[in-house]
Amino acid sequence: KWLAGAVKRVYQPGCKFEIVPILEGKQGLGKSTAARNLFPEKFSDSLKSMGKTDEDYKKLQGNWIMELGELSAMKKTEIESAKSFISAQSDSYRGSYSHYVYPHLRKCVFIGSTNQQDYLKDATGERRFFPIRCGVTKPTKIVWRNEESVPKINHDIHQVLAEVKTWVDAGESVFADDKLMQLAKPYQQEAETVDPMKEAIEDFLNMKVPSNWEKLSLSLKASFFHTHIDHNGEVATWLQQHLDAGELQPLKQTTTREIMEVVFDKSVDRYLMGRTGSEAKRIKLIMDNMDGWDRERVRINGQRSRGYVRK
Numbered sequence: 430k431w432l433a434g435a436v437k438r439v440y441q442p443g444c445k446f447e448i449v450p451i452l453e454g455k456q457g458l459g460k461s462t463a464a465r466n467l468f469p470e471k472f473s474d475s476l477k478s479m480g481k482t483d484e485d486y487k488k489l490q491g492n493w494i495m496e497l498g499e500l501s502a503m504k505k506t507e508i509e510s511a512k513s514f515i516s517a518q519s520d521s522y523r524g525s526y527s528h529y530v531y532p533h534l535r536k537c538v539f540i541g542s543t544n545q546q547d548y549l550k551d552a553t554g555e556r557r558f559f560p561i562r563c564g565v566t567k568p569t570k571i572v573w574r575n576e577e578s579v580p581k582i583n584h585d586i587h588q589v590l591a592e593v594k595t596w597v598d599a600g601e602s603v604f605a606d607d608k609l610m611q612l613a614k615p616y617q618q619e620a621e622t623v624d625p626m627k628e629a630i631e632d633f634l635n636m637k638v639p640s641n642w643e644k645l646s647l648s649l650k651a652s653f654f655h656t657h658i659d660h661n662g663e664v665a666t667w668l669q670q671h672l673d674a675g676e677l678q679p680l681k682q683t684t685t686r687e688i689m690e691v692v693f694d695k696s697v698d699r700y701l702m703g704r705t706g707s708e709a710k711r712i713k714l715i716m717d718n719m720d721g722w723d724r725e726r727v728r729i730n731g732q733r734s735r736g737y738v739r740k
Contacts, residue, residue, distance in 0.1 A: 431559075432593045434603040435467075435493065435538040443518045443534030446603050447557050449497070451541040451548070451620070454563030459572040460542040466572060466582055467494050467590075474498075480514045486522040489537050497541040508550050515539055515557055547622045556605065560616040614720075626693075627715050632658060633692045634719070634739075637677035643729050650691045682727045684736035685712045 434446040452460035465472045471493035478485055489495065497511075519532045541558070549558060570585060571578045597603075605613070636657050642650070689695040689712055716722060716737050727736035 430603055430605060430609065431538065432589070433597050433601045436590065436593050436597050437603050438536050438538055439493070442536045445518055446538065447516050448559060448605055449515060449539045449541055449557050450559045450561050451543060452563050453543055453546065453560050456544050458564045460563055461496060463572045464494055464496055464540045464542070466574070466586055479511045483522045486520040486533065489520060489535065490533050493537050495537050495539050497539055512557060547620060549617060549620045550622050556610065558617065559613050560620045626711060629692050630688060630712065630715055633688060634680060636680060638680050640676065640678055642680070647687065647690045651694065654691050679739065682729065682736055682738045684727060684729055684734055685709055685716065687729060688712050
């Protein structure tokens with residue numbers, strides 16, 4: 430898909446394309462060298478600020494293969510701007526010796542490389558980044574360029590690009606379909622940085638709850654959850670009997686507010702005062718991207734609100 434997108438961008442500048450493969454592996458494997466070999470004269474790894482300056486945009490116009498910097502070193506705010514930068518189909522800037530700003534259609538594609546195993550920091554950005562593990566099997570092709578290897582490398586690359594061109598001419602899609610996304614998701618999840626907030630929410634969602642859970646007060650729910658997390662069997666048994674809960678069952682639905690109060694002990698008063706707005710947004714972001722849960726209207730504690738339902 431990525432090679433098809435790269436070729437299509439040459440013949441159809443500005444076409445929509447967002448796939449970014451990330452080459453993972455130890456230093457010295459030749460990850461960046463392999464990317465550079467596709468077209469050394471039109472390769473650049475000097476993109477620094479993801480579009481904060483006109484110089485970045487000029488580099489995009491003059492190159493075909495753009496290698497991104499170390500994703501693990503980026504802050505979340507930088508990842509957010511990187512997503513928009515990568516997804517753009519054209520760039521508007523004032524060229525050298527020009528008095529006006531003009532749009533320039535994208536002709537380049539992006540690729541990344543990393544020595545880290547956890548570098549994805551934003552759930553919404555996962556669909557753009559596709560981890561590829563390097564050094565897993567013994568290589569069958571040479572990547573290091575020298576006087577002897579260059580003709581062989583060029584021959585192999587030209588053959589690959591010629592085949593990709595036939596795919597594009599035959600109508601090969603450059604979009605990641607559902608099948609590809611499902612194949613990539615386990616690798617994307619393994620590449621995520623550890624997120625304690627997400628882990629706590631997953632503990633809550635995976636917890637079995639009393640059958641009358643939706644009728645319980647938030648304080649009782651919080652007591653039950655934290656008892657479950659602390660593995661306090663005696664207290665858990667007492668709570669279950671006290672609640673007349675019957676047999677425990679999987680949690681069927683929840684809301685951002687319930688998660689905030691039960692899991693993170695954020696009271697409604699503090700929420701209404703705006704002190705936990707960023708936490709509420711973070712919870713929503715995590716739940717919007719949580720496997721096995723859909724965003725729907727739910728009724729909890731007698732009130733209708735927007736929430737999440739287990740598929």
